[in-house]
Amino acid sequence: MKNVTSVGELSEMMRDYTQRFSEYIARKDYDSAIQLGLGVLEKLLRIANEEIIANISDPNIVKIGESILKNYESTVSYVTGVMNGLKYVSPIYALGEKEQLVGLIASSVSELFNFIMGALLIVASIQGRAQEEGGFGVV
Numbered sequence: 001m002k003n004v005t006s007v008g009e010l011s012e013m014m015r016d017y018t019q020r021f022s023e024y025i026a027r028k029d030y031d032s033a034i035q036l037g038l039g040v041l042e043k044l045l046r047i048a049n050e051e052i053i054a055n056i057s058d059p060n061i062v063k064i065g066e067s068i069l070k071n072y073e074s075t076v077s078y079v080t081g082v083m084n085g086l087k088y089v090s091p092i093y094a095l096g097e098k099e100q101l102v103g104l105i106a107s108s109v110s111e112l113f114n115f116i117m118g119a120l121l122i123v124a125s126i127q128g129r130a131q132e133e134g135g136f137g138v139v
Helices: 005-026 029-057 059-088 091-133
Strands: none
Touching: 005 029, 005 091, 029 059, 029 091, 059 091
């Protein structure tokens, strides 16, 4: 099994993200909040793909996992595209759109974090049992 991000590392990353994201929102700095959220969403997608999906041996489960992650990949593409388009729009209109993007990113990061956290806990549980039994466990 590849090196897996620990639950503690993931929790710390999310604590930092939540604090910084909240500060940006409080200042109505939606551009910074969106960029931060996109960065975290992309990091979570990398973790999910490389450390969870890549370690699943059942092809049906892999398909389900990949399908779930495609939705978040689409969110990254959508937000990036809208932000690029907003460069050519009146700032008054852009503000409302950015507020909506902030909400979309916040919910996407939260959902994907919960998905990964659950998967990491399952992987840790399986690895722990395999070590106790002296065997090698594969998800």
